[in-house]
Structure formats: structure tokens, C-alpha cells
Amino acid sequence: MRRNHFIGLAVVVFGFALLAVLSPGAAQVSLPGLPAANAPADGDERPLADADAAARYTSLLDDLDLPGLFADNGLINWLSPLAGILVGLIIGRAAAFIFRWIGQRLEARGWKRQRRVVEGLSGPLTLLLITLGFQIGLTNFAMSKPLGEFLPKVMLLAYSVAVIWYVANLVIVVEMAMERIRGKTQSALDRQLVPMIGRSLRVVVFVLGALFIAQTVFNQNIGAWLAGLGIVGLGVSLAAQDSIKNFFGSITILMDRPFVIGERIVYAGFDGIVEEIGFRSTKVRTLVGHVVTIPNSLIASEAVENIGRRPTIRRIMNVTITYDTPREKIAEAVEILRRILAEEGIREPIHPVISGDELFPRVYFNDYNADSLNLFVIYWYAPPAWWDYMDHAQRLNLRIFEEFEKAGIEFAFPTQTLYLAGDAKRKLIVEMLGRDLP
Numbered sequence: 074m075r076r077n078h079f080i081g082l083a084v085v086v087f088g089f090a091l092l093a094v095l096s097p098g099a100a101q102v103s104l105p106g107l108p109a110a111n112a113p114a115d116g117d118e119r120p121l122a123d124a125d126a127a128a129r130y131t132s133l134l135d136d137l138d139l140p141g142l143f144a145d146n147g148l149i150n151w152l153s154p155l156a157g158i159l160v161g162l163i164i165g166r167a168a169a170f171i172f173r174w175i176g177q178r179l180e181a182r183g184w185k186r187q188r189r190v191v192e193g194l195s196g197p198l199t200l201l202l203i204t205l206g207f208q209i210g211l212t213n214f215a216m217s218k219p220l221g222e223f224l225p226k227v228m229l230l231a232y233s234v235a236v237i238w239y240v241a242n243l244v245i246v247v248e249m250a251m252e253r254i255r256g257k258t259q260s261a262l263d264r265q266l267v268p269m270i271g272r273s274l275r276v277v278v279f280v281l282g283a284l285f286i287a288q289t290v291f292n293q294n295i296g297a298w299l300a301g302l303g304i305v306g307l308g309v310s311l312a313a314q315d316s317i318k319n320f321f322g323s324i325t326i327l328m329d330r331p332f333v334i335g336e337r338i339v340y341a342g343f344d345g346i347v348e349e350i351g352f353r354s355t356k357v358r359t360l361v362g363h364v365v366t367i368p369n370s371l372i373a374s375e376a377v378e379n380i381g382r383r384p385t386i387r388r389i390m391n392v393t394i395t396y397d398t399p400r401e402k403i404a405e406a407v408e409i410l411r412r413i414l415a416e417e418g419i420r421e422p423i424h425p426v427i428s429g430d431e432l433f434p435r436v437y438f439n440d441y442n443a444d445s446l447n448l449f450v451i452y453w454y455a456p457p458a459w460w461d462y463m464d465h466a467q468r469l470n471l472r473i474f475e476e477f478e479k480a481g482i483e484f485a486f487p488t489q490t491l492y493l494a495g496d497a498k499r500k501l502i503v504e505m506l507g508r509d510l511p
Contacts, residue, residue: 145215157210158203165199172198186246193242197235204231230290237282244274315370319353322369326350331372336381340367344380385425385432385453386462392473393445393485402482403438403446409476410436410450419469425455445485 172195176188208228216224248271287293332338334347338357345359355372357365394406413419414434425432434452441447454462477484 141217142215142220150214153212154207154210154214157206157208159206161202161204161206162199164206165195165202168198168202169195186249189245189249190243193239193245197239197242200231200238201235204228204235226290230286233282233286233290237278237285240282241275241278244271244278247271247274315368316353318370319368322371322373323350323352325373326355326369329373331377332379332381336379339378339380340372341375343367383457384427385455386457386459387453388451388462388466390450392448392450393442394448394477395483395485396444396446398446398482402480405480406448406477406482407436407438409480409482410448410473413469413472413476414450414452416472419465419472422454422456422461422465423452425453427453427455442485444487 172191176192179185179188179191211224248267251267251270284295284298287298288295326332332347334350337344337346340357343357343359343365345357345363345365347355348358348364349356350369352369354366354368357367359365392406392410394403398406411434414423414436420434423434432453434450437449439447439449454465
């Protein structure tokens with residue numbers, strides 16, 4: 074709260090300084106002995122603009138009529154504004170104490186955002202009450218016409234600052250709502266985006282408030298300001314279009330959530346774990362340990378395969394046996410595979426239920442390869458924990474090897490068989506062409 078009070082006081086002081094410069098009363102005064110603004114002095118060849126500038130920045134003290142102020146106002150008139158400020162400060166501090174007490178009660182009930190709404194009133198209300206007390210104290214205060222035109226603008230400035238201050242304090246309610254949503258995710262982008270959105274909203278509030286004050290209090294034409302800001306924004310956007318693309322790409326990743334930190338993805342041939350999601354790029358550590366930095370604009374516009382969100386790990390296994398395996402042994406091999414997949418310790422993780430349907434392992438004698446008979450095996454492992462899956466695959470492979478060895482079924486591998494003359498098992502019959510020729 075003290076920091077907010079300091080910010081509000083700094084804004085008020087800046088407003089007073091700006092008001093003193095831009096007030097029409099301060100720009101219409103000429104110094105005694107100064108030549109007319111549209112007539113240059115004798116022998117002075119400086120442009121008329123110098124005389125206009127000198128008149129524009131003349132001190133406001135000449136318009137205050139200090140001798141008249143002291144002559145027309147008694148001690149009571151001078152003490153009334155000070156008393157009004159003091160009373161407003163006391164009431165404001167008392168109200169702040171009450172608001173804090175109410176805020177603590179609200180938080181005790183779990184209403185943290187409502188507490189921020191109430192406590193956010195403390196500083197702005199104090200400023201508003203001080204201004205109101207000062208305004209009431211000036212009711213019977215005699216002053217010159219320029220000062221009488223100047224002080225209402227000061228009051229309007231203070232009231233406007235109080236309202237802007239309170240609206241800026243309400244931004245924290247938005248931040249708390251976003252923090253609640255971020256607590257459900259593990260994205261580093263969310264951790265960076267929530268504070269940035271809060272700061273951006275405060276900047277928007279202050280900019281809109283400054284434009285309102287410039288138009289309402291200072292009677293400035295903000296249309297030219299907005300046009301200038303538009304031109305500046307266009308130049309900045311053209312110069313930093315790649316950065317802007319990456320920024321909006323990060324927003325797309327945040328809203329669409331194609332992946333989060335810790336998930337394994339495949340993008341443009343890079344297979345790895347997402348380590349960081351920033352405003353400009355996403356960092357992926359590949360399976361070989363390298364870090365790949367990918368601009369967010371590319372990720373947002375191209376296909377990304379999210380391996381980390383697969384419900385299961387599908388395994389397709391081709392068990393090959395030799396061509397000289399008898400038909401009965403082929404059927405036995407299929408039954409052995411089905412029996413092993415149904416064994417306790419093997420079957421539990423490979424019968425997952427996806428969308429209400431149970432996925433069963435499948436085994437078929439499906440193909441004749443060039444050098445083997447192919448037994449097709451497919452199953453789905455869940456949950457998709459990679460190293461648990463690898464341990465399960467190893468146990469399954471060992472059981473298949475063990476059972477095939479007992480059954481006398483040989484595994485096939487790429488080979489070429491050569492039949493040689495004189496082989497007792499495979500006799501080679503060679504016929505000479507043209508043996509009956511004379």
C-alpha cells in the first residue's frame with residue numbers, strides 16, 4: 074500500500090507540473106516591459122516566435138496576485154483549506170483501516186479477490202477525500218480570476234487520478250484469476266505471461282487515463298496524439314515483424330496448448346523433450362542431448378507431433394521363423410505367443426481401455442518373407458512410460474525365446490542356402506545340356 078501511495082503522489086505532482094505548463098492562463102501572460110508578441114523590438118532581428126515563446130513560459134506567479142490574496146483573505150480563510158486537507162487525510166486513513174479489516178474478514182472466508190477489490194480503495198479514496206476537503210476549504214477563499222480558473226482544473230486532475238489509480242489497482246484481480254488458471258499448468262510461458270499481462274493492463278489504464286486527462290483537464294486535442302502514435306506503431310511493427318510473429322506464436326501456443334514443458338514432441342525431424350517455452354522461441358532437448366531452439370512463429374504454423382500425449386505405446390513385432398518349420402509348429406508358435414501375452418505379469422499393462430474400448434493383443438501368421446515365415450504381433454502398452462515399456466518388452470522377449478527354444482522352433486534371419494554336390498542331406502542333380510548330342 075505504501076508503494077501505491079507513493080505512485081499516486083508522484084502522479085499528482087507530475088500532473089501539477091504539467092498543468093502549470095499547459096494551463097491556458099499561464100500561456101496568456103506577458104512580462105512588464107516586454108514588446109508585443111507580434112511586433113519585434115527595435116534593432117532586434119530575432120523571429121517573432123522568440124517573443125511568443127517568452128510569453129508562453131512566463132511564471133504563473135504574476136497571475137496569483139499575492140498581495141491581493143493576503144489582503145482579501147483572513148487567517149480563517151487560509152486555515153480552512155489546510156483544515157480540509159487534514160480532515161480528508163484523517164477520514165481517508167480511518168477508511169483505509171476499515172477497508173483492511175473488511176479485507177481480512179473476506180480473506181478468512183476464502184474471498185481473496187474480493188479483498189483486493191475492497192483494499193484497492195484505500196489509497197484512491199484517501200486522495201479523493203483530501204481533494205474534497207481542500208475544495209470545501211476554498212469555498213470562502215478570495216482569489217484572482219486566473220487562479221480561480223486554475224484550481225478547478227487541479228481538483229479535476231486529482232479526482233481523475235484517484236479513479237485511474239483505483240482502476241489500476243483492480244488489475245491485480247485479473248492477475249489473481251490468471252494465477253489460479255496457471256496453477257493448473259506447468260508451462261514456463263504461463264509464469265512469464267501472467268505478470269506481463271498485468272503490467273500491460275496497467276500501462277493501458279495509465280495511457281487511457283493520461284489521454285482522458287489531456288482532453289478533459291488540459292483541453293488538448295488527442296486526435297493528433299493518436300495519429301502520431303499510430304505512425305510510430307506502424308514503424309515499430311514493420312521493423313520488428315519477426316519478433317511480433319514469434320510473440321503471437323507464443324500466444325497461440327499458450328491458448329491452443331499443443332504441448333507443455335516436459336512433453337516429448339517431434340518437429341521438423343527433431344525428437345526431444347520440451348524444456349522451455351518463451352516469448353520468442355521454444356527449446357527442445359533432443360534424445361541425443363542437443364538443445365534445439367525453434368522460433369514460435371514456425372511451431373504455431375506447422376505440424377507438431379506430440380508423443381508425450383499418446384495414451385499408449387503401440388508395439389508392432391514381427392517374429393520370423395525358418396521356412397523349413399512344419400505347419401504344426403507354425404500353429405504352435407502362434408499359440409505360444411498368444412499364451413505368453415496372456416500370462417500374469419505380462420498381460421496387465423497390455424490390455425488398456427481407451428475411450429471405453431479394451432485393446433487386446435493380436436497375433437497372426439500373416440506373411441511369407443523372402444527368407445522367413447512372418448508371425449505378426451501387435452499390442453498396446455499403457456500407461457505410456459517409456460522405460461517401464463522397455464522393461465516389459467525385455468521380459469516378453471525373453472519369455473518368447475525361452476518357449477520357442479523348448480518347442481524346437483528356430484528363429485529365422487536373412488540367409489542364403491547353397492546346395493553343393495556331394496551333400497548327403499541335399500543331393501545336387503546336374504544335367505548337362507545337349508548330352509544326347511552326337
